[in-house]
Amino acid sequence: xxxxxxxxxxxxxxxxxxxxxxxxxxxxxxxxxxxxxxxxxxxxxxxxxxxxxxxxxxxxxxxxxxxxxxxxxxxxxxxxxxxxxxxxxxxxxxxxxxxxxxxxxxxxxxxxxxxxxxxxxxxxxxxxxxxxxxxxxxxxxxxxxxxxxxxxxxxxxxxxxxxxxxxxxxxxxxxxxxxxxxxxxxxxxxxxxxxxxxxxxxxxxxxxx
Amino acid sequence: xxxxxxxxxxxxxxxxxxxxxxxxxxxxxxxxxxxxxxxxxxxxxxxxxxxxxxxxxxxxxxxxxxxxxxxxxxxxxxxxxxxxxxxxxxxxxxxxxxxxxxxxxxxxxxxxxxxxxxxxxxxxxxxxxxxxxxxxxxxxxxxxxxxxxxxxxxxxxxxxxxxxxxxxxxxxxxxxxxxxxxxxxxxxxxxxxxxxxxxxxxxxxxxxx
DNA sequence: CTAACGTTTGTCCAATCGGTCAAAAATTTG
DNA sequence: CAAATTTTTGACCGATTGGACAAACGTTAG
Numbered sequence: 013x014x015x016x017x018x019x020x021x022x023x024x025x026x027x028x029x030x031x032x033x034x035x036x037x038x039x040x041x042x043x044x045x046x047x048x049x050x051x052x053x054x055x056x057x058x059x060x061x062x063x064x065x066x067x068x069x070x071x072x073x074x075x076x077x078x079x080x081x082x083x084x085x086x087x088x089x090x091x092x093x094x095x096x097x098x099x100x101x102x103x104x105x106x107x108x109x110x111x112x113x114x115x116x117x118x119x120x121x122x123x124x125x126x127x128x129x130x131x132x133x134x135x136x137x138x139x140x141x142x143x144x145x146x147x148x149x150x151x152x153x154x155x156x157x158x159x160x161x162x163x164x165x166x167x168x169x170x171x172x173x174x175x176x177x178x179x180x181x182x183x184x185x186x187x188x189x190x191x192x193x194x195x196x197x198x199x200x201x202x203x204x205x206x207x208x209x210x211x212x213x214x215x216x217x218x219x220x221x
Numbered sequence: 222x223x224x225x226x227x228x229x230x231x232x233x234x235x236x237x238x239x240x241x242x243x244x245x246x247x248x249x250x251x252x253x254x255x256x257x258x259x260x261x262x263x264x265x266x267x268x269x270x271x272x273x274x275x276x277x278x279x280x281x282x283x284x285x286x287x288x289x290x291x292x293x294x295x296x297x298x299x300x301x302x303x304x305x306x307x308x309x310x311x312x313x314x315x316x317x318x319x320x321x322x323x324x325x326x327x328x329x330x331x332x333x334x335x336x337x338x339x340x341x342x343x344x345x346x347x348x349x350x351x352x353x354x355x356x357x358x359x360x361x362x363x364x365x366x367x368x369x370x371x372x373x374x375x376x377x378x379x380x381x382x383x384x385x386x387x388x389x390x391x392x393x394x395x396x397x398x399x400x401x402x403x404x405x406x407x408x409x410x411x412x413x414x415x416x417x418x419x420x421x422x423x424x425x426x427x428x429x430x
Numbered sequence: 431c432t433a434a435c436g437t438t439t440g441t442c443c444a445a446t447c448g449g450t451c452a453a454a455a456a457t458t459t460g
Numbered sequence: 461c462a463a464a465t466t467t468t469t470g471a472c473c474g475a476t477t478g479g480a481c482a483a484a485c486g487t488t489a490g
Contacts, residue, residue, distance in 0.1 A: 021436075041338060046254035049478065061480085062438050070478065121337055124392070128330055128337070129250060131395045138399035146400050163424070168401060169417035173386045176393070180385035183333070186340045190347035191355050192377060208378035215372065216425030232457090232467075258448065270450085271468050279448065431490105438485070447476065457466065 028066050031056045032080075035073045040118040043125045044074055078126065078134055081119050086142070088112060089171075092149050098156040099214055106174055106209055113182035114202045120182035146171055162217045174213070181205055237275050240265045241289075244282045249327040252334045253283055287335065287343055290328050295351070297321060298380075301358050307365040308423055315383055315418055322391035323411045329391035355380055371426045383422070390414055 034055035038047045049070050053063040067073045088108040092101060113120055131138055150167035157164045181188060181202065189197040196204070229237075243264035247256045258279055262272040276282045297317040301310060322329055340347055359376035366373045390397060390411065398406040405413070 023437075027437090043252045043255055043334075043338065046252060046338070048476080050476090059439055060478090061440080064479065065437070068479090124333070124337055125252075127393050127396050128333055129252070129255070131399075135395070135399065138396055142396075143400050143402060163420075165420055166413055166417045168405070169414055170421075172389060172393075172397060172400075172414075173418065173421060176385040176389035177382045180381060184336050184381075184385070186344070187336050187347055187351075188381060190340075190344065191352050191381075193348075193352060196377070204375055205378055205381075208375045209382065211372075211374055212379075212382060212421070212425045216421045230458095230466075236467090257446080259446090268469060269448090270470080273449065274467070277449085434487100434489080436485100436487070439483090441481085441483100443478105443480080445477080445479105448474100450473075451471090453469090453471105455466100455468065457464100459464070460462090 024066065027056075027058075030058075031063055031066055031073065032077055035077060036118050036122065039074060039077065040121040040125070043129070044070075075133065077122065081123060082134070082137060082141075084116070085112070085119060085123060086145060089145060089149060092152065094152045094155060098153075098161040099217065102162075102174075102217065103210055103214060106178065106213060107206060109174060109178035110181065110202065110206055110209065113178050113180075117182035117185060120179050124179065124183045160219055163219050165217070170217075177209055177212075233275065236267075239267075240272055240275055240282065241286060244286060245327050245331060248283060248286065249330040249334065252338070253279075284342065286331065290332060291343070291346060291350075293325070294321070294328060294332060295354060298354060298358060301361065303361045303364060307362075307370040308426065311371075311383075311426065312419055312423060315387065315422060316415060318383060318387035319390065319411065319415055319418065322387050322389075326391035326394060329388050333388065333392045369428055372428050374426070379426075386418055386421075 031052065034057075035047075035052045038051045038055055042051070047070075049060050049063060052073065053060045056063060067076070088105055091108070092105050094101070126132075126134060146168065149171065153162075153167035153170065156162050157167075188201065191197075192201055240261065243266075244256075244261045247260045247264055251260070256279075258269050258272060261282065262269045265272060276285070297314055300317070301314050303310070335341075335343060355377065358380065362371075362376035362379065365371050366376075397410065400406075401410055
């Protein structure tokens with residue numbers, strides 16, 4: 013669908029990366045419409061016309077960012093397979109998702125911003141690639157349920173609940189920290205969350221003997 | 222803290238309500254900076270200067286909206302008390318929260334938008350009123366754990382996970398519908414979600430005998 | 431050196447933004 | 461009714477926005 017790979021110089025590669033990094037920071041905290049090219053340019057340490065030399069439109073930056081984001085964002089779910097033990101498999105999926113919320117909160121917030129506003133730019137991806145992937149994994153989970161490895165539930169809503177609980181620690185970070193207060197809202201909150209979520213999901217999914 | 226109650230005519234009451242309703246629609250889908258006074262005025266069926274006659278600044282509309290929102294948004298948590306059976310109490314809290322996500326998705330998205338952007342306008346409320354309320358309810362839940370009524374866990378993260386899973390169906394609605402597809406993404410999705418969440422939390426929290 | 435090419439910047443533009451203002455229109459009050 | 465008050469509007473303003481453009485600057489190849 014895309015044209016032939018654009019030939020780029022070393023400087024172009026570097027500057028484009030610099031801009032994308034700056035844009036991630038700005039977009040994820042202000043949203044698309046709330047962010048200005050000037051803000052991104054300043055965060056990237058260059059002038060506005062200079063930035064527009066590398067990305068001709070504001071939307072192009074956002075688009076490039078979203079494309080990259082989705083690939084890494086769905087990686088944990090892609091890794092879920094029915095090779096190992098079901099509960100172990102789910103446990104490590106939850107852990108990987110929570111680690112992403114901890115290590116890439118800006119990516120999570122950028123994604124949340126897009127979805128919140130009706131996903132105007134990535135709707136086709138949600139209905140296509142994402143739905144296909146989720147359906148695929150839901151089938152695997154259903155297999156585990158039929159085999160009596162985990163309790164019978166709705167696999168799609170199970171996946172939703174894992175997304176919701178883990179991404180909550182990135183998207184609603186300020187609220188989490190405000191409620192936990194200075195003592196418990198420090199770096200340890202992710203380990204507390206990991207312990208809690210593991211217990212909730214694993215105990216809640218263990219087959220009833 | 223506020224001045225004496227502003228004396229308002231019938232028209233002022235009605236028009237202000239009209240504007241707030243329109244602003245909820247616009248703000249919740251575009252965010253604060255992404256929304257324009259013109260959009261709100263058009264949605265409310267009046268001219269921009271006319272709107273500004275009732276609310277002098279764009280921020281005033283948003284502020285009024287947030288104040289009202291927080292009261293209703295925290296109502297379900299306020300109702301949580303240790304009068305009844307713990308598991309029943311938690312079950313109905315989850316149900317109430319999910320009903321709010323279903324019936325007031327715009328309010329949920331407005332709140333999510335604010336938090337996502339660092340809660341610049343309601344930070345004091347999070348650290349004050351909200352934290353106090355959550356700490357209070359966490360103490361009740363802790364009591365249940367000590368009494369062996371529910372399994373021992375972190376009460377704060379339990380509350381977070383209930384918030385996350387229920388609000389997910391409002392905030393990420395487009396994604397949920399896209400993934401579920403036309404068949405399962407209809408009106409029944411909230412009942413499916415209710416069944417799933419009830420099972421997850423109740424089974425996950427039942428004391429181990 | 432010089433020509434070609436890639437990079438950077440200052441300046442500018444039209445559109446949109448939040449908000450003002452005076453005057454017209456509608457409503458309430460006596 | 462008429463006066464007073466409230467409501468509505470069109471015209472306008474300065475600031476900010478996304479983006480265009482040509483000229484200047486830097487770099488590299490012959």
